[in-house]
Amino acid sequence: MFKEIFEKKDTLLIGIDIGSYAVKAVLFEKTDDQLKLLQYASEGMPKGAMNERDLQDIEAVGKVLSRLRKKFPKQTKEVAVAISGSTVISKTVFMDVNFSDEELATQIEIEADSLIPYPIEEVSLDFERIGVNSADPGKVDVLLSAARTESVEARVSALELGGFKPKVMDVEAYALARAAQLCLPQLPEDCRDKLVGLVDIGANMTLMSVIRGESILYTRDQSFGGDAYTKNIINYYNKSYEEAEMAKLTLDLPPNYTFEVLAPFQTAVIQQIRRAIQMFLTSSAEEKIDYLIISGGTALVEGLQQVIEDELGLHCVIADPFHTADKEALAASLGSEKIQPASAAFMIAAGLAMRSFELCHI
DSSP states (O other): OTTTTTTSSSOOOEEEEEEEEEEEEEEEEEEEEEEEEEEEEEOOTTTTTTEETTEEEHHHHHHHHHHHHSOOOTTTTTEEEEGGGGGGEEEEEEEEEEOOHHHHHHHHHHHHHHHHHGGGGGEEEEEEEEEEEOOOTOOOEEEEEEHHHHHHHHHHHHHHTTTTEEEEEEHHHHHHHHHHHHGGGGSSSSGGSEEEEEEEEEEEEEEEEEETEEEEEEEEEOOOTTHHHHHHHHHHTTOOHHHHHHHHHHTOOOOTTTTIHHHHHHHHHHHHHHHHHHHHHHHHHHOOOOOEESSSGGGTTHHHHHHHHHHOOOEEEEOOOOOSBBBBHHHHOGGGGGTTTHGGGGGGHHHGGGGOOSSSSO
């Protein structure tokens, strides 16, 4: 099972997001109901070390994590890490409200055997009581999460090689929704009662979630990301992968790149988001998404936010999970201007770091 996932924690957790392009990490402290950003950092991943969300080279990832470890306080080594939606199954099941935890655990394992398309001995399970069922007070809603044990163990092994102590195994969709709470002040005041779409665009995977307040209504992974943009730069301008990635950041590209690579990629992003929204609306009784938060390194692609607003007619913001955090200490050493542009890529890591203070599933 996911060990100690809902256990009360007495120490701070570093939130670590292991992606195919980079590993991102965040450390928060909480004082007087305000988060203080103690540290954040990232390290590039060797190409091929991760395939989508599966670790292919545990030793190589461990070396990356070892470099990251040196950027955080020596006394803080416990971490929260996540499994992605493509390697985890989450379902809400209904159980007798009077079940003890032991009875619930037994019944959950029986339910899981029929719900999960893998042999039960190959998966790691955990669950959480969400609350009494609104339609039947005699039942309790229970969130069941199951992941392939090999995916869990691969992350644990890489983290231990890097000098960290895995404490919490979360789900990326829940971490993203948790971090979204830090970004809601970027939206109009009525956003907590509205439908907010979250689109995290990584190098190879895009995670789409929809929340209302603190409730997750929908989540879906799509095989699409910023690597498509990088590959177009490589093909058009005969650059290496590293040169193309740098060109994306510095905009050191020919004047006609806007028409050759940027506009087609923006169009592809719009198509992906439009399709994801339509799938949500089709599967629910909702009529529209009210607001949109985009995150991930690809969210910073030139002009993307404005194109989304123009094409989809949605109020869209680039996520800043450090928006409400006290950044004074970091600003003094790093310069506050260096925090905002990078923060969109740290959404999932920030949501994981918040597990230091929040025990529930989101």
